Amino acid sequence: MPESIVTIRNVSKSYGKHLVLDDISFDVPAGKIVGLLGANGCGKTTLMKIITGLIHDYSGEVLIAGHRPGVYSKARVAFLSDRSYLAEWFKTEDAIDYFDDFFEDFDRPKAMELTKRFGLDLKQRVKTMSKGMQEKVRLLLVMSRRAELYVMDEPLGGVDPAARSVILDIIMKNYADNSTLLLSTHQVHDLEQSFNHIIILGHGKVLLSSDIYDIRMQGLSVEEKYREVYGNAWEVD
Amino acid sequence: MLGKLIKNDMKSMARGVSNIYIAAFIAVGVMGICLFFDVGVGKFVSSLVLLAISIAAIVVTIMATMGEFRKSMFGDRGYLTQTLPVKAPTLLFSKWLTCAFWITVSYAVVFLCLWLIYYYWNGESSTQALTYILQSLPDVGLPAQDILVKTVLLISLKILLLLWIFILEVFFVMTLANVRPFDAVGSAGPVIYFFVVFGLVTFCSSRLERVFKSALLIHADGAVTLTADEALIDSVRFAGGASVTLTQIYFQIVVAVLLFIITAELLEKKVNVK
Numbered sequence: 001m002p003e004s005i006v007t008i009r010n011v012s013k014s015y016g017k018h019l020v021l022d023d024i025s026f027d028v029p030a031g032k033i034v035g036l037l038g039a040n041g042c043g044k045t046t047l048m049k050i051i052t053g054l055i056h057d058y059s060g061e062v063l064i065a066g067h068r069p070g071v072y073s074k075a076r077v078a079f080l081s082d083r084s085y086l087a088e089w090f091k092t093e094d095a096i097d098y099f100d101d102f103f104e105d106f107d108r109p110k111a112m113e114l115t116k117r118f119g120l121d122l123k124q125r126v127k128t129m130s131k132g133m134q135e136k137v138r139l140l141l142v143m144s145r146r147a148e149l150y151v152m153d154e155p156l157g158g159v160d161p162a163a164r165s166v167i168l169d170i171i172m173k174n175y176a177d178n179s180t181l182l183l184s185t186h187q188v189h190d191l192e193q194s195f196n197h198i199i200i201l202g203h204g205k206v207l208l209s210s211d212i213y214d215i216r217m218q219g220l221s222v223e224e225k226y227r228e229v230y231g232n233a234w235e236v237d
Numbered sequence: 238m239l240g241k242l243i244k245n246d247m248k249s250m251a252r253g254v255s256n257i258y259i260a261a262f263i264a265v266g267v268m269g270i271c272l273f274f275d276v277g278v279g280k281f282v283s284s285l286v287l288l289a290i291s292i293a294a295i296v297v298t299i300m301a302t303m304g305e306f307r308k309s310m311f312g313d314r315g316y317l318t319q320t321l322p323v324k325a326p327t328l329l330f331s332k333w334l335t336c337a338f339w340i341t342v343s344y345a346v347v348f349l350c351l352w353l354i355y356y357y358w359n360g361e362s363s364t365q366a367l368t369y370i371l372q373s374l375p376d377v378g379l380p381a382q383d384i385l386v387k388t389v390l391l392i393s394l395k396i397l398l399l400l401w402i403f404i405l406e407v408f409f410v411m412t413l414a415n416v417r418p419f420d421a422v423g424s425a426g427p428v429i430y431f432f433v434v435f436g437l438v439t440f441c442s443s444r445l446e447r448v449f450k451s452a453l454l455i456h457a458d459g460a461v462t463l464t465a466d467e468a469l470i471d472s473v474r475f476a477g478g479a480s481v482t483l484t485q486i487y488f489q490i491v492v493a494v495l496l497f498i499i500t501a502e503l504l505e506k507k508v509n510v511k
Binding site: 016049052053054055056057070071072074075077079081083084085086087089098101102103 | 238241244245249252309313314315316317319320321322323324416417421505506507508509510
């Protein structure tokens with residue numbers, strides 16, 4: 001297995017005059033659970049969209065398992081977006097069929113098992129589902145893939161505290177062996193026990209990229225480190 | 238992958254256009270009932286509705302085509318479509334083929350509805366009357382019936398082909414509107430770019446037609462030949478034949494191929510899904 005699954009080199013991206021990512025470089029270590037942390041608007045979603053091939057208009061180099069974002073990487077990356085990307089007329093079973101059609105790594109029996117576990121109706125249409133149910137469908141689709149890299153944009157965003165632990169449990173128990181999880185969040189507290197590595201973004205820069213072990217060796221929790229790094233970043237501003 | 242894409246795109250587009258076919262089917266049903274019970278007002282209203290539906294069919298299909306492409310490529314659904322492990326040309330071809338198919342179906346529905354309305358009101362006797370009118374055409378200096386039928390058929394095919402090309406123009410402008418710096422115009426972008434592209438293509442093809450005229454000739458004996466000889470076109474017309482110009486088609490096919498390549502390239506390398 002390569003040391004890093006994602007390589008980011010000198011990547012910059014701006015929206016108009018607003019520079020979101022400013023010449024950032026880092027590696028996402030393979031086989032780890034990596035937290036992409038930062039405040040709202042710091043470029044987490046933009047970075048994930050670049051990695052998943054949804055944004056092409058950037059400078060610098062992005063490699064996923066040694067390849068630029070494209071057909072090869074898309075077959076290996078499972079993306080959980082916060083957007084409702086399923087057609088409204090889809091039933092749960094249509095969404096499963098769709099993923100089964102296009103992703104060779106899709107595990108249909110697992111999808112069926114997760115459907116039962118989430119208490120979802122295979123015949124229910126997306127447009128009649130609540131926001132929470134739609135999130136569950138998207139989660140079961142992504143977690144039913146045996147992907148090399150799972151990219152999850154705020155998987156706990158907008159979820160009530162009771163459901164957070166269930167969702168987290170589903171993610172941790174269902175991602176494929178030896179794969180990498182890249183999770184973006186600003187709810188550091190909920191996920192800090194799960195991370196092996198964190199990358200903190202702020203003001204368009206990588207403020208920190210560190211193994212959790214090194215942070216613990218400093219006698220700090222992830223949340224404390226996050227506050228420390230972010231606090232300094234604000235002071236600099 | 239292409240087969241799977243087409244299957245899913247067909248299903249998705251069917252949802253957008255099926256309502257118009259269902260409405261036409263209901264109108265035909267009402268027409269049948271009114272005919273059976275001889276309800277004059279019902280016959281008139283249901284025929285009028287079917288006529289409106291037949292005219293709307295193409296418009297609704299084109300609108301559905303645009304909406305489906307925008308939503309599935311650049312809306313929230315783009316987050317799934319554009320993360321599929323499929324090459325952009327394959328994705329684009331599937332979308333185009335699906336839209337071309339449904340536009341063809343709607344096009345056929347228009348002709349079917351018009352024929353049905355005519356037959357509904359005039360019955361067997363009107364068919365004879367129509368035949369009589371068509372047979373009298375040469376007497377008023379127009380081409381004979383079989384020439385006219387062939388000409389109408391060829392012009393209909395030409396319009397259908399232009400509609401297929403039109404889809405690619407729409408796909409191109411929608412894609413361009415999601416590429417920097419063209420996205421700065423906002424939601425008005427696709428409309429502006431469409432008028433620019435459509436106007437430019439129409440202008441260029443009409444200019445080209447002045448210097449190079451190619452046409453399908455329908456001779457007075459019914460034979461169909463291809464020519465680029467302007468004098469021959471005039472002489473065939475003078476002898477009671479007809480012609481359908483093709484220069485515009487040639488030019489637009491070339492433009493369509495170029496637009497397809499550019500759109501696929503933009504999708505693969507430049508587009509940003511918001």
